[in-house]
Amino acid sequence: MMDKGLTTYEEMELEDARGLRQEELIIEVTEALARALRSSGLTQSELAARLGKTKGFVSQIMGGGNNLTLRTLADVAGAIGCRVQVKLVSEKKGSVALQRSSSVSQERRRKIS
């Protein structure tokens, strides 16, 4: 098969990986909010009322239109009945923490056997 070069995504990673990661984080946050809102059974209008904001404000947040501040994120999560947890993961597959955990497990298995 003829090599057609990089995928569109790989091309963008070369062009501006930083901007791409920013957009991916926005999608990750809006996805987390959408899932939490669905689980809560609240509508966007009800969420807006709880926040004392308009439905348009909530819609903008859910659409990733605003650059959401951490304070607003905490408020929105709280209004849904959630807390925000932050986790930084290594870009390389298998974080350091996981690798250490795996080493410990292997050590334990050796001791047991």
Add this chain to the structure above:
Amino acid sequence: MIPGLDKGKLSVSANPIAVNGEKLTIEWAVDGRGRLPALEFYKELSLKERQRILALFKRLADTGDIASREHFKSLGKTGDNLWEFKRSELRFLGDYRPGGRFIVALGVRKKKNDLNRSDIEKASRILAEHDERDRGERRNDGQGPHHL
């Protein structure tokens, strides 16, 4: 410069893979003339707009789902059962295909929420042409059809 990926009319010589993910591969549709209309539209967007759309594609490719109906939704029977990616004014229409693939047929800029019927018909036509070309290539390769 990568062959076939510069701005202007993009032909089948361009890489038709948008994103390879853990769950799905997102592909640009190739129409009956061997062109990639959605990729052509994408290439005309600003850097920020391209990143916004790719982030959505990547999410679907990696997780197999996008929960936010603000960003991804089925257009239902009136929309020829196509799926729509939406980010600010940008819309990309496409559909799932066997073999863990999602084919992006058309990109448009819309200031209003509703899509035109002509956009839906155009996307459906491009998808049908893509499928026909796909079947032809598989026959030539001696491969059977994709299976889920």
